[in-house]
Amino acid sequence: MDDSTNDSAAQTERLLVQGQVAVEQALLDELLRACRGGALQICCFDTDFQRWPLSNPAVLEALRQWVAPQRRLRLLAHDYEALARRHPRFVQWRQLYGHAVEARQLSDEGPVDHRRPAGLLLGEPPRLWRLLDARQGRAVVESDAGAQGAALEWFDAVSQRSEESFASSTLGL
Secondary structure (H helix, E strand, O other): OEEEEEOOOOEEEEEEEEOHHHHHHHHHHHHHHHHHOOOOEEEEEEOOOOOOOOOOHHHHHHHHHHOOOOOEEEEEEOOOHHHHHHOHHHHHHHHHOHHHEEEEEOOOOOOOOOOOOOEEEEOOOOEEEEEEEOOOOEEEEEEOHHHHHHHHHHHHHHHHOOEEOOOOOOOOO
16 A cells, blocks of 8 residues: 655655545645645646535635745646536636636547546655546556656646647636
């Protein structure tokens, strides 16, 4: 369940989390840890962010306190409609702090990427939360610089092939 190795520079942890409730709690914990740890960027990937705790009052307050000029919340999804319906409080937060949020949408075009996780949160280095199986409720939380570096490289590469989406406000003419 918990593999730990001791390195002279840092300790590496890997925790397998099973069950929907445990997976969602681990995600909540990692979101809060990233904000409270002062991560320069928080990278989040999901199909639609529907199951993420984005309207949780503790998350919204942590995000509010986390926002600073050099910090970015980077969202990457296939669709933001479910997020907008499920998380109205986060949508309101997004309107206030849109300058700190980069939201991009993936297209379904292109080759199948077998490295793509079901969900991903990259927070304070070297931490990462990776959803392995959404239906079965399995995720892994790691504290490994190599794993986080590989996940960030994947996130950046996929972001480059995406387009801006989920505007902080809509302008009507």
